[in-house]
Amino acid sequence: MTGGHEMAGDHESLAGPGPGPGDVDLGRVWLGVAAQVWRRRPGPAERAAGRLLRSPGLARALMITPSLLAGWLIATAVVLTAGVFATLGTGTPYVPLLAPAVAAAGIAYAYGPGIDPAWELSRSMAVSDRMVLLARALAVFAVNAALGLAAAAAGAAAVPTAAAVTFGWLVPMTAVCALALAAATLARSANVGVTVGLAGWVIVVLAGQAASGRVTAVISDTALVLPYLAFAVVCAAIAWTATRIPRGTS
Amino acid sequence: MNVEISDLTRRFGRARAVDGVSLQAGAGVFGLLGPNGAGKTTLLRMMATVIPPSSGTLRLLGRDPSSYGPRREIRRRAGYLPQNLGYYPGFTVLEFVEYFALLKDMPPRQVPRAVAAAVEQVGLGDKARSRLRTLSGGMLRRAGIAQAIVNQPELLLLDEPTAGLDPEQRVAFRSLLRDLGDRSTVIVSTHLVEDVGAACGDVALMDAGKIVFRGTPDELTARGEGSGAAGDAPLERGYSAVLAAARSVTAVRS
Numbered sequence: 001m002t003g004g005h006e007m008a009g010d011h012e013s014l015a016g017p018g019p020g021p022g023d024v025d026l027g028r029v030w031l032g033v034a035a036q037v038w039r040r041r042p043g044p045a046e047r048a049a050g051r052l053l054r055s056p057g058l059a060r061a062l063m064i065t066p067s068l069l070a071g072w073l074i075a076t077a078v079v080l081t082a083g084v085f086a087t088l089g090t091g092t093p094y095v096p097l098l099a100p101a102v103a104a105a106g107i108a109y110a111y112g113p114g115i116d117p118a119w120e121l122s123r124s125m126a127v128s129d130r131m132v133l134l135a136r137a138l139a140v141f142a143v144n145a146a147l148g149l150a151a152a153a154a155g156a157a158a159v160p161t162a163a164a165v166t167f168g169w170l171v172p173m174t175a176v177c178a179l180a181l182a183a184a185t186l187a188r189s190a191n192v193g194v195t196v197g198l199a200g201w202v203i204v205v206l207a208g209q210a211a212s213g214r215v216t217a218v219i220s221d222t223a224l225v226l227p228y229l230a231f232a233v234v235c236a237a238i239a240w241t242a243t244r245i246p247r248g249t250s
Numbered sequence: 251m252n253v254e255i256s257d258l259t260r261r262f263g264r265a266r267a268v269d270g271v272s273l274q275a276g277a278g279v280f281g282l283l284g285p286n287g288a289g290k291t292t293l294l295r296m297m298a299t300v301i302p303p304s305s306g307t308l309r310l311l312g313r314d315p316s317s318y319g320p321r322r323e324i325r326r327r328a329g330y331l332p333q334n335l336g337y338y339p340g341f342t343v344l345e346f347v348e349y350f351a352l353l354k355d356m357p358p359r360q361v362p363r364a365v366a367a368a369v370e371q372v373g374l375g376d377k378a379r380s381r382l383r384t385l386s387g388g389m390l391r392r393a394g395i396a397q398a399i400v401n402q403p404e405l406l407l408l409d410e411p412t413a414g415l416d417p418e419q420r421v422a423f424r425s426l427l428r429d430l431g432d433r434s435t436v437i438v439s440t441h442l443v444e445d446v447g448a449a450c451g452d453v454a455l456m457d458a459g460k461i462v463f464r465g466t467p468d469e470l471t472a473r474g475e476g477s478g479a480a481g482d483a484p485l486e487r488g489y490s491a492v493l494a495a496a497r498s499v500t501a502v503r504s
Binding site: 031 | 295298299300318322323325326328330332334335336337338339344345348349350352353354355358362363365366367369370375378379397
């Protein structure tokens with residue numbers, strides 16, 4: 001035992017044999033003090049998320065999303081900034097081509113075994129792991145969409161069809177993220193999710209280029225919007241099914 | 251009864267990890283003994299609602315966990331320490347216990363005091379603000395126990411809770427177990443026979459997915475008397491004798 005504290009069966013044992021008449025229950029007092037001194041003050045973002053989600057537990061789970069931590073966000077910003085410079089230098093819209101892949105990786109690394117160290121424990125909690133996954137996936141998607149839009153807007157001056165490519169990648173990004181999420185939840189592996197998401201996106205981009213001669217075809221062709229959305233819905237359904245707890249026969 | 255299990259089976263492919271187990275448990279400390287691979291962890295994971303049974307019935311705290319609403323209520327009122335406790339290395343002990351208190355849907359106003367009480371109960375008060383990555387294995391185990399008891403569970407499921415604890419900590423932990431058992435159902439899965447003898451009022455012994463003995467530690471000890479079974483302590487000899495008898499029956503049947 002550290003520091004002389006023993007595992008105590010009740011709080012009173014911390015203060016000795018217990019208070020007599022008129023005595024102060026030091027164990028109880030200490031717990032009150034410790035509760036105040038040790039209390040963690042949630043930041044503004046966590047408080048806002050708690051109000052929005054109506055669950056402090058879900059908000060806390062959201063705040064510790066691996067792909068929303070500072071290191072990951074900085075890496076995302078670096079990749080997109082490099083994409084902006086590449087776009088400005090070559091006139092090829094690299095940002096809209098990069099952003100869906102970056103977002104897909106973030107979604108795959110949002111939640112799951114191997115990503116959340118206490119995943120099994122989390123699955124036994126009242127706040128369902130499916131809700132945690134949903135909240136984290138939506139938050140990662142929103143943050144990546146915002147960063148991607150900012151980067152795409154920054155590089156838009158170098159692109160002839162600025163509006164189409166600035167916003168056109170959002171729908172394919174939805175499909176690629178849904179693909180990564182479905183793969184990650186089915187395989188219970190973030191790495192599989194990332195690999196499938198990135199591979200899927202590269203194949204689509206290369207196929208679009210081969211068919212039309214334009215690398216931007218996959219983000220600017222409006223005929224692809226419905227297929228992208230349908231694909232995203234199918235992948236979301238797969239992820240939903242993969243994360244449900246089977247009822248068994250009890 | 252807080253735990254009512256009838257003919258519970260869990261299959262992984264063709265293998266039956268738990269095979270037709272029936273069990274009832276009320277308040278008190280219940281020991282689940284058995285060799286590695288006996289099915290203890292799988293049974294505990296089903297009781298923790300982490301995995302569903304393949305067949306059979308399971309009622310926890312008077313509720314059927316196969317439906318969302320009752321399952322959520324069970325999870326609010328239960329505590330679980332998995333065999334492999336994952337932890338967030340950058341969290342402090344307090345943050346770790348608080349996180350799971352919040353995930354158990356505890357009212358936020360009650361959380362700070364409950365966290366402080368749980369951390370003190372496992373003797374980690376002076377490490378409360380230490381990062382988990384700086385703690386020893388035994389301290390991490392105690393942090394895991396703290397998250398399991400933070401909500402004062404009516405049903406507490408502990409998988410190998412004394413793994414990594416030194417002898418002094420184990421003695422203190424058994425005392426904590428007995429106190430917890432006064433007001434709730436505590437199910438302790440372990441392969442350490444002495445933990446069961448010291449803390450449990452009731453015990454079940456599992457082997458090959460089945461329960462091969464159910465009774466008190468004294469009754470288990472009695473099974474070893476005069477049997478010639480291996481073991482340094484009387485309870486260990488009882489354990490060995492029951493296992494040997496169960497396996498010989500299985501061998502004859504097969």
